[in-house]
Amino acid sequence: MAERAAVVGIGQTRYKSKRQDVSMAGLLREAVDRALADAGVSFDDIDAVIMGKAPDMFEGVVMPESYLADALGAVGKPMLRVHTAGSVGGSTAIVAASHVQSGSFRRVLAVTWEKQSESNAMWALSTPQPFAVHLNAGAGGYFAPIIREYMRRSGADPNTGIRVAVKDRRHGARNPLAHLQLPDITEQEVADSPMLWDPIRFLEACPSSDGACAMVIAAEDALSGDKPPAWIQGVAMRSEPTMYAGREEVNPQAGRDCAADVYAQAGIRDPRRELDCAEIYVPFSWYEPMWLENLGFADEGEGWKLTLSGATSLDEGGDIPWNCSGGVLSSNPIGASGMIRFAEAARQVRGDAGDHQVPGARKALGHAYGGGAQFFAMWVVGADRP
C-alpha cells in the first residue's frame, strides 16, 4: 500500500573532531547543499524537512530545529524533529520516507547532525542521579561487559575485534569524508593501543566527530538528478526496554525482529547471499561479529568466523562487505551516524560510492541502533524499483 519512494540526493560533510570553521547551521548547510545539488533540486522543490539528532545536551541548544528552520529552508513547510537516541539517524530517514510513502508529500529533505565540539558530550550524558553510582564510564563502560559475555559464549578468537578495527579503518581510507584516515594501520598497532574498557582498546572504539548527513527522498513521479535512484525496498524499526529481567543483551530480540521485518518487505531470505553489501552501526569493533549473528548473516556463535574469513572486507574481496565507507569506527557524529549508514547503502546501489564502491552492488542494508542496544532502525535499498 505504501507509495514507492527513492533516495535521489545525498550530501555529507567532511567528518572531523572539531569543525570550528562553521556554525551549527553552516555544518548542516554543507550537507544539505550537497544533497540538493546531487538531486538537482533547490529548496523550492522541497515539501517538508525532517531533522534528527541525538540529545540536545550534546550542543547545549534546546530543540535546535527551531533555530535551524531558516537555514534549512523550512519556512512555510512542515518540519519534524526526530530523537530516538543513537538510532536517530536511521529513524529520521525512515520518518522522512514515510512522508513520501504515505502519499502525502512528493519530495522531502532529511538531515541529521551532531556538533559535539560545541559542548562536552561526556558531561552531557552523566548528570548524576542518586540511584546509580557515578562512574562516568560512558558508552564503552556499558557495552564492554556485553562484549565480554559474547566472547565467553561464542569462544571467539580474541583477535576478532582487532581484525574489524583494521578492516574498517582501511575501508575508511578509501573514503575522503571519513574522520579517521589510517591507510597504514596494522593489527599490531591496534593490539598495542591502550586498553580503555577491557576488552575494548582505544583503536577498537569509534571517534567523536562533528558532521552532518542529508538526503533528498522523492516519490516515483518526482525523481530528479543525473544519478540512478536508490529505491527503498523496506523500512523497519523496533524498540525494547533498556533493562528487564532475562533480557538477551548480546543478541537483542529487537534487532532480530527488526531485521526479519525489513527482509520480509524486501523479499530477502538469505541476507548474506541476496545483499551485496551492508552499512551497519558498529561503534566498537566487536559489534561486527555480534551483529553478523543478530542480523542473520551468520548462525549464532559463528559471526566471528565470518569476520576472520575476510567475508566482510572489501580489500580482501569478501562476498558481503560491511562498512565500506569506514563505518562508525571511522566517523561518528552521533546523531548523523545512523543516517550515514542509510545514505552509504544508497550510494552503493546508485553506483556512486567512489573508491569504496562494491562492484555491481544492487541491494544493500542500512542499519542503526541506539540506547542500550534497544532501539533499531533498518532499511533495504536497491537499484531495482520494488
Place this chain on the structure above:
Amino acid sequence: MSEDVAVMQAPVYLQYHFTAGRAPTRFLRRLKEGVLSGQRCPRCSQVYIPPRGSCPACGVATEEEVILSDKGTVQSFTIVHIPIPGNPIDPPYVVANIVPDGANISFIHLLSECDNREVRIGQRVEAVWRPREEWTWAMENILYFRPLDEPDVAVERIGTLPVTGLEG
C-alpha cells in the same frame, strides 16, 4: 586584534530540583538505612532493582517492596583503564554488572579488593559499605563490592538466586 579566534567559552548553567520518582524514593530511603531493596512485578513476579515504578517487560506498575541481600553474583564486567573524574580510585579498576541475591536484574558497581585477572562471570561478591554515619540517600553508600569465598554460580542460574543466596 586577532583574526584567529574560532571558539569562545560560554558556559550555560541551568538549575534543577531533582525528583527521583515514587518507587526510586522508597529505594533511596532503604539505602539510607543500609538496605538494598527492589520491587516485584505483579504480573511476571520478577524483582527489579533499582525500582522505577514499572515492570519494563509487562508495562504494569510495581508496588510490592522486596528486601534484597547485599551479596550477589557477577553477571559480566569490564576492566576500566580511564580515571573517573573526581574519584580517587586508580585505574585499572573493575566495573561489574552485579545481580544481588533476591533480584532478577543487575546494576553496575565497582568491584575491588581483588586481583583484576581473577574476576570472572558467575563470581560471588558482597557489598562493602561506608561507615554508618556517612550513609545518605545514594548508591555511593556502598563503596564497592568484593569477592566472597563461595563457589561460582553457573551462568544459567545467574539472576535467579533467592535472597538467601547459594544455599537457598
Place this chain on the structure above:
Amino acid sequence: MRDIAIVAYSQSPCVADAGAANEVELIMPQLQAVYAQVGIDNAQAVDFVCSGSCDYLQGAAFAFVAGVDALGAVPPIKESHVEMDAAWALYESVLKIRMGHADSALIYGFGKSSPGELPTVLSQRLDPYYLAPLWLDTVSLAALQARLLLEQGRVSERQMAEVVQRSRRNARANPLAQLAGDPSLDDLLAEEPFVAPLRRSDCAPVSDGAAAMIIATVEQARTWGVPYARLTGIDHRMENHNPCLRDLTRSTSTRQAAEALGVSDAPVDVAEIYAPFSHQEILLCEALGLGQETQVNPSGGVLAGNLMMASGLARVGEVFRRVVAGEARRGVAHATSGPCLQHNLVAIVEGA
C-alpha cells in the same frame, strides 16, 4: 488515503508540581486509561507507538527512554519519538497509518517542568549565537509580541482579560484544570503587570503531567467497537526563527495550515487552541478564520493548565471528546511550538 479515527484519549490533572512522581509514573495511568477505553491490555495491541517529550524540561539526556519502560515493550514494538509536543507524534503516526505500516497507533506526551525554571530553560531554545546569550525568556518574548498588538490597536487589554475570564470560567467544568474561577474583568485588569504589558493571568501556568491517545483506521475502530471521531485533516508549518524576521502580529503558519486543510470550508463548532498567552488566542482565532459561531477553548485551554510537550495533543483530545459526546460535529485543534508561535499545527476532527 486511509480514513483515520481517534478512538481514545486521556490526560492527567494539570498540577504545578507532580511531587515525587517520575516520568514513568506520570505516563502509566494515562496509558492504562486509553487501553481501558479501547478494551486492550497494553501497547502490544497497537501497531505503532510514538511519543513527544523534551530532555531539557527535567534536565536529563534520554529522558524519553524511561518512557519505554511504561509500555510493556516485550516482545519488542514499533516505536518512535519526537523531541516535540506529542501533537507532532500524532502527525508521525498518521503518516505511518496512511502508508499502510500500521492500522493503529498509541501516542503519548509527557513533561515534568517543575524541576527547572521553564521560561529560562526555553530561553536556551533560541539561536545559540545571537539570541540565547541574551537569556530572553519565553514570557519576555511573548510580552514583546503583546506590546506590538496593543500598540497597533489590534488587541486591547480588555480583550486579553476577556480571554482569561472565559478560560477560567470554562475551566470550572474541567476537573483536570489547574486554574479555574470566575474573576471579573475589573479584577483581572487591576492586576499588577508581571512582564509588562502581560499580567500573570495572561500567561499559562506551568504544569506537570501527561496525555495519551489511540488512533486507528476506521475499520480497526469498528472492529474494536468503540465510539470514534474522524481525524479528517492535519497539517503543520514552520516560520522564521528570529522574532525580528517575521510579523509577530500575525500567525502566518497557522493560516497556511488552516487554508491547506480548508478549515473554513464548513462550520467549526468548537476549537481548542494552544495559546500560552492571552493575546495569542486572539490572533490565532483570526489566523484560523474562526467566527462567532465557534466555541473557543471550552476546556479552558492552556491558560487553565499547560502540560508542556502534551498540551498540543491535549487540544486534539479535547476536541475529540466533544465530537464523540455529540456536543460538536466538526472541530479544530491547534498546537504551537517555538518562540512567539514559530511553528503551528492544525487538525480537523469530525463526527463519525
